[in-house]
Amino acid sequence: MDNLTSMAYQERLPAVPEWLNKGDNAWQMTASTLVGLQSMPGLVILYASIVKKKWAVNSAFMALYAFAAVLICWVLLCYRIAFGDELLPFWGKGAPALGQKYLTGRAAVPESTHYYANGTVETKMNEPFFPMATLVYFQFTFAAITTILLAGSVLGRMNIKAWMAFVPLWLTFCYTVGAYSLWGGGFLYHWGVIDYSGGYVIHLASGISGFTAAYWVGPRLKADRERYVPNNILLMLAGAGLVWMGWSGFNGGAPYAANVVSSVAILNTNVSAATSLLVWTCLDVFYFGKPSVIGAVQGMITGLACITPGAGVVQPWAAIVYGMLSGSVPWYSMMILHKKSTLLQKVDDTLAVFYTHAVAGILGGLLTGLFAEPTLCSMILPVTNTKGAFYGGGMLFVKQLVAALFVIGWNFISTTVILLLIKLVIPLRMPDEHLVIGDDAVHGEEAYALWGDGEKYDSAKHGWHNPSHPDHDLPQTTGLFSARGVTIDL
Numbered sequence: 001m002d003n004l005t006s007m008a009y010q011e012r013l014p015a016v017p018e019w020l021n022k023g024d025n026a027w028q029m030t031a032s033t034l035v036g037l038q039s040m041p042g043l044v045i046l047y048a049s050i051v052k053k054k055w056a057v058n059s060a061f062m063a064l065y066a067f068a069a070v071l072i073c074w075v076l077l078c079y080r081i082a083f084g085d086e087l088l089p090f091w092g093k094g095a096p097a098l099g100q101k102y103l104t105g106r107a108a109v110p111e112s113t114h115y116y117a118n119g120t121v122e123t124k125m126n127e128p129f130f131p132m133a134t135l136v137y138f139q140f141t142f143a144a145i146t147t148i149l150l151a152g153s154v155l156g157r158m159n160i161k162a163w164m165a166f167v168p169l170w171l172t173f174c175y176t177v178g179a180y181s182l183w184g185g186g187f188l189y190h191w192g193v194i195d196y197s198g199g200y201v202i203h204l205a206s207g208i209s210g211f212t213a214a215y216w217v218g219p220r221l222k223a224d225r226e227r228y229v230p231n232n233i234l235l236m237l238a239g240a241g242l243v244w245m246g247w248s249g250f251n252g253g254a255p256y257a258a259n260v261v262s263s264v265a266i267l268n269t270n271v272s273a274a275t276s277l278l279v280w281t282c283l284d285v286f287y288f289g290k291p292s293v294i295g296a297v298q299g300m301i302t303g304l305a306c307i308t309p310g311a312g313v314v315q316p317w318a319a320i321v322y323g324m325l326s327g328s329v330p331w332y333s334m335m336i337l338h339k340k341s342t343l344l345q346k347v348d349d350t351l352a353v354f355y356t357h358a359v360a361g362i363l364g365g366l367l368t369g370l371f372a373e374p375t376l377c378s379m380i381l382p383v384t385n386t387k388g389a390f391y392g393g394g395m396l397f398v399k400q401l402v403a404a405l406f407v408i409g410w411n412f413i414s415t416t417v418i419l420l421l422i423k424l425v426i427p428l429r430m431p432d433e434h435l436v437i438g439d440d441a442v443h444g445e446e447a448y449a450l451w452g453d454g455e456k457y458d459s460a461k462h463g464w465h466n467p468s469h470p471d472h473d474l475p476q477t478t479g480l481f482s483a484r485g486v487t488i489d490l
Helices: 002-008 022-050 053-083 100-104 132-151 160-182 187-191 199-217 222-226 233-252 260-288 293-310 316-326 329-340 342-346 353-371 374-380 394-423 432-437
Strands: 086-088 121-123
Touching: 022 053, 022 132, 022 233, 053 132, 053 160, 100 132, 132 160, 132 199, 132 353, 160 187, 160 199, 160 394, 187 394, 199 293, 199 353, 199 394, 233 260, 233 293, 260 293, 260 316, 260 329, 260 374, 293 316, 293 329, 293 353, 316 329, 316 353, 329 342, 329 353, 353 394
Parallel strands: none
Antiparallel strands: none
């Protein structure tokens, strides 16, 4: 038996080189799939069901398009901007990640070697024990979900053609900067800033860019803003469930290995999410008198976003603190502060991405500056002796704050420039006549085969309302057997 076990891990060239760890590779591909499922179909389902019926198709398609477009841009150029050789302290040299030799070689982040001030090596280059192809795809799933999260701010009115132009530009000039600076060996990475799995790169970036985009695109119709009822809450829960369960791959895959840090991160992730959901629900009951399913989902998401920057470097008791604060601070900013701020009310952030991701992301980043545990930090971080303020490392909190300000500033400026350039050739907002109708006007398709909200009336399609219909003169009744706009004597 021992001989068979050893044979399973033997080198078998060329498919099994000496450096390949089959367990790490299997876990990393599994984690990639879990993160991919958060977007496809997780957020596709969530977006399609949480909006009004007339925007279900458009919202789902914006997520679907972004997932596909990001993948092609990623392998053609953007992966190596984010994780390749240095061009600038915050940006790598772009190049395709498509060559067989490149993808079948051992994965590596070339600029991750960290040096002491005297020039000697403090931490060696990050070289996981799996192929580069695995790393390229894993990091793609993060880039894709970030772009899709951003879309949540502009659902229900952004011109789909403008969105199609925006996605590759934002990925290239915005996302890659945060990814390289914090993960790819950029200046924040070597300064010792902790963003374990994307509190800043993903959540803060998507929240700030989404809020900025919502401002430039403009608001929804007044009627849509005042009453934007989800068309299918049960289906929304299915999408939310995929997002929650997929987060085990999101934070569990960040160490690039099936190791101790991965296990701690998965536990912390779920503890924070559960705590945040419960706190948010309790606040809804206390303030509004009843629990909200949508509120519970928002609390779940804030808990997941908040723990992400510190999931692998804090203890589980700290994850409960993360959850308590992520269930209350974003709740207060959304439910109380929003109503008191003219600026916040002016910007129409459809799914409140600013509160659920930007507020939760920066909150988690700052909490990591307080609770980062020294032993856990030593297992994964390039800068030795890193620790949170509660363990005597007060400087880390300052670094976390500075990094947050950099991400906020870059995303605000770059998103603004990108949208203003697109606006020169493509209107950012749909015309009002399309906004009144929705999917039927934009795509010529409907989510449900029912006539109602958001569909152009067509007498040839809507049977009993057509005077020329052969059965138009059938007796009409009301009451039990009546349908929307249709009465049939059964």
